[in-house]
Structures are given as structure tokens and as C-alpha cells.
Amino acid sequence: MAYTHITPGWEIEMSAHYYSDKNADRVAELIQLPREELAAMEEASVAKEKTIFSKCSEIETEWKKQAAETAALRKAREYLRALPVEHTSNQWKVNQFGWHVLSNMVYKMSYRVSEHKKPDGTLINCALSWDIHYNTLQHPTPDYTGPGWKIAGQSDKVFATKEEMERYLQGRIKAYTHLFTEISPPIPQDQKGRFCVNGVLLPGYTVEVPERTPQEVADDLLSLLEDGDLPEQSEGDPPSPPSEKAGSPLETQAAAPHERRSPKEDPKTAHKKKPQPLKKRSTAPTR
Structure with missing residues (x-):
């Protein structure tokens, strides 16, 4: 060949x-x-x-x-x-680069504070850098691809005082506390691929179950009903008779004229008028 x-x-x-x-x-x-x-x-x-x-x-x-x-x-x-991700078990720790890190199997939050001082040691200002992202797998390399890997963060946000910076930082930490209550919190549906290898979710992970719509709940309830649970009406059954309290269409039409109000009648004085007696009609002369 x-x-x-x-x-x-x-x-x-x-x-x-x-x-x-x-x-x-x-x-x-x-x-x-x-x-x-x-x-x-x-x-x-x-x-x-x-x-x-x-x-x-x-x-x-x-x-x-x-x-x-x-x-x-x-x-x-x-x-x-595939190697398991490294994490701090939802505890704050400081790494070798001076970053404070909080992480679990799915999420990772980090922050670092830089102080700017005068030669005499007086504080000029301080800058805060922080971010929160998905704690993706390390094998073969961390998955930084696609939108959504980084959830939030800021770089070198300047504050005049340490107190101001600390208040802001604690507010950011509090805003994302709910992500660090479990070692392996459920993964959002659209981020599942970051925790898979060759399309298979790695052990120890779970995926969020999407909330069901009211229509889906109703359909499931209806599927549980048996045939005898719903009332049936055969095609030959006559329609239900109208209620006795409701007047017939003719009675309604007959009662309508005396309820009409004269266009010239004042609605404020209409109830004060007394009904006038009917005049007796004289009989026609006999021829």
C-alpha cells in the first residue's frame, strides 16, 4: 500500500x-x-x-x-x-499569597486587603479585592471557560478608612453566606458541566432540582385520580333546570319597565315623591 x-x-x-x-x-x-x-x-x-x-x-x-x-x-x-477539588470546608483560611479563602466543593470566595500608607505610617486608604466563583475541577485543568464561571467580584475597590472597608466586606460576605452552609451544595442546572468529566457527574455532587410550575403540579394531581373520582355526564342527560329563585326571561322583561327612571327625574328627590292614585276612567256614553 x-x-x-x-x-x-x-x-x-x-x-x-x-x-x-x-x-x-x-x-x-x-x-x-x-x-x-x-x-x-x-x-x-x-x-x-x-x-x-x-x-x-x-x-x-x-x-x-x-x-x-x-x-x-x-x-x-x-x-x-479526576482529582477532587481542594476546599476549606466552609472555613476562612489564608493562603500563601495573602488571600483569605472560604470554599466548599462547589463555591469559592476570596478577598485581600491592601493598605496604602505615608512614610510615617499614616493610612492613606485601603483597597479591597474580592471575588466568588465556582470551585471547578483541577484535572486536567480548572474549567474557566464560558460565561458564569465568576459569580461576582471587584478589584482594588478603594476605601478611605478600614472601618468603611470592613463594613462593605462583611456585607458582601453576608450576601453569599447561603452558598457556604454545606460541603457539597447542589449545583445549578446550567453549571453541571463544570463538575462532570466526559459528561458524567463526579461522585459527591448533586444538581439542583428545578421548581415545578403550578401547571405541572396540577397535571400530576389529575394523573393520580381514578376514573370514578371525577363526575361524569352522559351526552343524553338534559341540562340542569334553572333555579326557582331566578325569574324567567319573560318575568325579567316584564319587571324591567317600572324600574326605569325618567331622564328628567332628579335621583336625589325621586324617593320623596308619593305615588299618585290612579284616576278612574270614565266609561264611554251609551249610544
Whole structure:
């Protein structure tokens, strides 16, 4: 073969070329045959080449299946090699660079204070740098990729006095205290990948369960009901009769006219008027 190459679990390559050999060709023999016979023999030879080539496709399919197994074995070994994250068990500690660090398996908060003084030791101001981010895995390297790795933070925020800086710092710490009540707090759904190796969540971690919507809760309750729990109404059942207290449409229409108020009537004095007696109609003269 002109060129062959294999990278287990990833790639195979094969390339071959045929170069004519005058000493091996049967040209002198074949030219004795009729043209029609030569054409038929060439067509048959091409068909055999394609049959042989189809075996290469079968080999490729077989190799891909085995390559998938090789890749899976490598990923499993990489998962088992992943080192657990270092953390302070939700206790403040000072590292070798002077940063105060509070961390657990998921979150990490750090801060450092720098004081600026005059030659005589008088404080000019102090600067606070702090941040909070996900305490990502260290193998093969920490995952700093994508938006959201850093949750919050500021760099060199200047304060005139230590007291002012301390109040601000304690406010920031208090704002994120809820993240440091457990050694392994649940991971937000959209950050799960940072704590996975090859798509598998590492041991000791859990993922937040999203809150269910009212519609999902209602659907689950309905799914628990049996057929006899809901009232049924057959198609032939007549509609329920109207309540006796409710007047019929005709009675409502008949009662409506005497409730209407004259447009010229003053609503403030309408209730003071006494009803006038009805005049007796005189009978028509008899003819």
C-alpha cells in the first residue's frame, strides 16, 4: 500500500495506487481478442474491483465499532483519574499569597486587603479585592471557560478608612453566606458541566432540582385520580333546570319597565315623591 495510518480510537487512513508494469501486463496477449470481447472483459473486471472495494467499507464499519470501545475505555480512565477539588470546608483560611479563602466543593470566595500608607505610617486608604466563583475541577485543568464561571467580584475597590472597608466586606460576605452552609451544595442546572468529566457527574455532587410550575403540579394531581373520582355526564342527560329563585326571561322583561327612571327625574328627590292614585276612567256614553 502507498499509505496507511491508524490512530486507535480516532482515525484510520488507507491509500493505494496501481502503477502499470510492462513486464506483467497482458497487453500483447489481449490485443489478439475482438474489441467487443475486450469491452465485456473490462466491464467485468471493473465490477470485481468494486466488489473488492466494498469490503473496505465493511472493514471501516467494523473498525468504528471497535474504536468507540477504545474511546469509551479511555474516557472512563480519565474520569477515575479526576482529582477532587481542594476546599476549606466552609472555613476562612489564608493562603500563601495573602488571600483569605472560604470554599466548599462547589463555591469559592476570596478577598485581600491592601493598605496604602505615608512614610510615617499614616493610612492613606485601603483597597479591597474580592471575588466568588465556582470551585471547578483541577484535572486536567480548572474549567474557566464560558460565561458564569465568576459569580461576582471587584478589584482594588478603594476605601478611605478600614472601618468603611470592613463594613462593605462583611456585607458582601453576608450576601453569599447561603452558598457556604454545606460541603457539597447542589449545583445549578446550567453549571453541571463544570463538575462532570466526559459528561458524567463526579461522585459527591448533586444538581439542583428545578421548581415545578403550578401547571405541572396540577397535571400530576389529575394523573393520580381514578376514573370514578371525577363526575361524569352522559351526552343524553338534559341540562340542569334553572333555579326557582331566578325569574324567567319573560318575568325579567316584564319587571324591567317600572324600574326605569325618567331622564328628567332628579335621583336625589325621586324617593320623596308619593305615588299618585290612579284616576278612574270614565266609561264611554251609551249610544
